[in-house]
Each structure stands twice: as C-alpha cells, then as structure tokens.
Amino acid sequence: MDIKTIGVEDWLNVWEKSATYDIAQSTIASLTMGEIRELDGQAGASFYERLNGEKMNYGWIEGSPEFKAEVAKLYRSDIDPDCILQTNGTTGANLMALMQLVEPGDHVIAEYPTYDPLYEIPATLGAEVEYWHLREENAWQPSIEELRALVRPDTKLICINNASNPLGTVLSKETLEQIAEIAREVGAYVLSDEVYLPLENTENFWSMIDLYEKAVVTNSVSKTYSVPGARIGWSVSSKELADKFRVYRDYTMICCGEFNDALATYVLANRDAILKRNRAIIERNRAIVQEWIDGEPRVRWQAPKGVSVAYIQWDIPMDDEEFCIKLLKEEGVLLVPGSRFNLPGGARLGYCAPEATLREGLGRLSKALRQFD
Incomplete structure (x- = not known):
C-alpha cells in the first residue's frame, strides 16, 4: 500500500x-x-486492587466489561456493550472503521483541513474524496450548504473531526443534526472522530452516536483525559457495524493488553477529577496565550472553545516550516508548522502544556518574531 506520510506525525517524529x-x-x-x-x-488502591488480581494474559479481547461500562457512560444513548470495541488509540479506531467502510470507487466527503488520516486513508483505499472546508472567514466553521452541494446519491461516508485538530472547531448540535439529515437522505455513514472533548459548555456537546443511527464515533483517553501512554481508544457504532469491525480487529491487533485496559478503565472511572484539573489548565493557559497575542502584533488566532488544540497565524516573510526549524534550533521551542495541516502561514500551538513551558515558549517565540520588525 502506497500511502502518504501524515504531515504532523512526520514532523514530530x-x-x-x-x-x-x-x-x-x-x-x-x-x-x-x-x-x-x-x-x-x-x-491508586482501586487500580492496583484490580491489577494485582489479573494475570498478564490477553485479557478481554475487545475490552473488559468494566471498560465498556465506563465508555457507555460518556454518551446520552443507552449503548449496548457489544457496540463498543477497544482499539489502539483513536488512530486505531479510525483505521479500523475506514478499512471496513471504504471500498474502491466509493464517494467520501471529509472535513478539511484536519488530521490527515480522515481523508488520506479513504483516498488510499481508492475512494473519490471531496473536501468539506473549514473556512477562516466563517470562524473556521463549515457551511452546511456546501455539504449539501457535495453530497451525491452514491455518497458512502462523511468524515468529521469534532472538535477539529488543529483548528479547535466545535460543531454544534444543530450542525450535527443537519449532517445527520443530509447523510440519512442518501444512506451515508458518518465517521466522527471525537477525541477532543470541549471542556467549555461541555453539557451542550453532543456525540454523533446520539443523533444518527449510521454513525461511527471514535475516541480515546489520550487527549481530553491526558493519558496518551495508555494507548487505549474505542469505537461506538451499530451492532451490525461492530460485528464487521471485529473481523478487522482480529487481523490487526487481537487485544490492547490487560494492563492498558485496567489503566484506561481506572482513568475513565475517575474522569471527573481529570476534567476538573484539565478545565483549569485550559482556562488558565488560554488566558495566558490571549494576553500574549494581545501584545504580539504579528500573531492572531481564533481562541479555542475549551479544546486543547489551537492554530495561530503569523505575519512574517518566511516559510512556516523554515521558521519553525529556525525557532527550534535557536530557541529550543517546538511548534507544528501549519503547512503540515495544509494551513501555511502559522502553526499548531499546544497551549495546554505545563504553564512554565508555555510562558517560556511564548517568550522565546516573540523573540524570534522580532527579527521581522
């Protein structure tokens, strides 16, 4: 299989x-x-109590009952445990869904720009992929009318990233209902990567699985729950699709491992404590960045709505990759150039870094920007 490099992953590697x-x-x-x-x-007694009693064998192949019960609590609908499959992160869940749903010649619509696999995997599988654009002039929101114009009677799948990486775009319930309505008219599936839960107005965030019968949603403990080292994600879908996904899982992963399952279950069981911590980080760090931007004439952003990713744009006469490499070599500061997301002229800012790291990084970024004054 000849597949394109994932720009952001290649950069970070x-x-x-x-x-x-x-x-x-x-x-x-x-x-x-x-x-x-x-x-x-x-x-950690509750974690080790379970772990100490477990043999380090394959464990529950598609996720333990305890894990599935915690995942089910994240959604408004009554989710059958058989509809939940544990995966190797959200990446594994997306790959599993796309490999099963997409065939050569299919018509796929993908939100764009966003995380590469949501459109590159369907293209590699032989689908005709059309982009549903997030546009700066619309505060990085997509147009439903554009989606209506893109959808065809043979559209097989619509891929969305809610919230978006790196733009932080959050799709409202109304927008999701409109997507569901459009997809339903042609019988299309909707794959919704929901790994970035907004921690602002969370009560108003809706999962696509609660709105559309042919949805597949993917998620993990990596982003919102701050434990990427567990490498545990999941998919939620109809029972019919989950049964098809099981076949693919058997070929590619078997299981995620006893330790990782126990860790992810413990993390989700204690998610309220994590979300309280992380809301405080987002609110504090966003204010830090906003104050910095207010005093930095070369930089602007659409402030993220409680999401851990953000895209900053700058006014400099230099290629963004060239500038980011220079910034790293001279100041030790790492950003992901926007061109790695097909958004040249800026960078993904990981503003939810530890406070001291963020403050020092922004200060050094300002120092690097002064060369263009």
Whole structure:
C-alpha cells in the first residue's frame, strides 16, 4: 500500500526529541503515574486492587466489561456493550472503521483541513474524496450548504473531526443534526472522530452516536483525559457495524493488553477529577496565550472553545516550516508548522502544556518574531 506520510506525525517524529520547550502537542498536560494514582483518593488502591488480581494474559479481547461500562457512560444513548470495541488509540479506531467502510470507487466527503488520516486513508483505499472546508472567514466553521452541494446519491461516508485538530472547531448540535439529515437522505455513514472533548459548555456537546443511527464515533483517553501512554481508544457504532469491525480487529491487533485496559478503565472511572484539573489548565493557559497575542502584533488566532488544540497565524516573510526549524534550533521551542495541516502561514500551538513551558515558549517565540520588525 502506497500511502502518504501524515504531515504532523512526520514532523514530530523528526523534531520533538530536540525540543526544550514543547508547545506543539495536542494533549492536555499529560498526567504522571503519581498523579494518576492520586485520582481515586486512595493512592491508586482501586487500580492496583484490580491489577494485582489479573494475570498478564490477553485479557478481554475487545475490552473488559468494566471498560465498556465506563465508555457507555460518556454518551446520552443507552449503548449496548457489544457496540463498543477497544482499539489502539483513536488512530486505531479510525483505521479500523475506514478499512471496513471504504471500498474502491466509493464517494467520501471529509472535513478539511484536519488530521490527515480522515481523508488520506479513504483516498488510499481508492475512494473519490471531496473536501468539506473549514473556512477562516466563517470562524473556521463549515457551511452546511456546501455539504449539501457535495453530497451525491452514491455518497458512502462523511468524515468529521469534532472538535477539529488543529483548528479547535466545535460543531454544534444543530450542525450535527443537519449532517445527520443530509447523510440519512442518501444512506451515508458518518465517521466522527471525537477525541477532543470541549471542556467549555461541555453539557451542550453532543456525540454523533446520539443523533444518527449510521454513525461511527471514535475516541480515546489520550487527549481530553491526558493519558496518551495508555494507548487505549474505542469505537461506538451499530451492532451490525461492530460485528464487521471485529473481523478487522482480529487481523490487526487481537487485544490492547490487560494492563492498558485496567489503566484506561481506572482513568475513565475517575474522569471527573481529570476534567476538573484539565478545565483549569485550559482556562488558565488560554488566558495566558490571549494576553500574549494581545501584545504580539504579528500573531492572531481564533481562541479555542475549551479544546486543547489551537492554530495561530503569523505575519512574517518566511516559510512556516523554515521558521519553525529556525525557532527550534535557536530557541529550543517546538511548534507544528501549519503547512503540515495544509494551513501555511502559522502553526499548531499546544497551549495546554505545563504553564512554565508555555510562558517560556511564548517568550522565546516573540523573540524570534522580532527579527521581522
């Protein structure tokens, strides 16, 4: 299979180990194991009680009953455990869904720009992929009328990233209902990557699985829950689709492992404590960045709505990749150039880094920008 490189992953693979001030990541300040142990108020006793009684065998192939029960609590609908499949992160869930749903010649519509696999995998599988654009002039929101114009009677799949990486765009319930209505008219599936949960007005966030019968939603504990090291994600779909996905899983992963399942279950069971911590990080760090932007004449952004990813734009006479490499080599600051998301002229800012890292990184970024004054 000849598949394109994922721009952001290729960039991080090459450069992130060189960074002193990493303000490029999309996770909310990853938890240490010590912090994870403290989540239950018992120094992790509830986690180790389960773990100490488990044999380190394959465990539950598609996720333990305890894990599935915690995942089901994240949705408004009554989710059958058989409709939930544990995966290797959201990446694994998306790959599983796309490999099963997309065939050569299919018509696929993908939100764009966003995380490459949501449109590159369908294209590699032989689909005709058309882009549903997020537009700056519309505050990085898509147009429903544009989606209506793109959809055809033979449209097989619509791919969305809610919230968007790197733009932070959050689709409202009304927009999701309109997407569902359009998809329903032609019998299309909707794949919704929901790994970035907005931590502002969370009660108003809706999952596509609660709105559309032919939805597949994917998620993980990596971003919102700050534990990417667990490498645990999941898919939620209809029972019919889940049965098809099971076949693909058997070929590619078998299981995620006993330890990882126990860790992810514990994290989700204690999610309220994590979300309280992470809301505070988002609110504090967003204010820090906003104050910095207000005093930085070369930079602007659409402030993220409680999402851990953000895209900043700058006014400089230099290619964004060239500038980011220079910034890293001279100041030790890591950003992901916007061109890696087909958004040249800016960068993904991981503003949910530890506060000291963020402040120092922004200060050094300003220093680098002064060369253009």
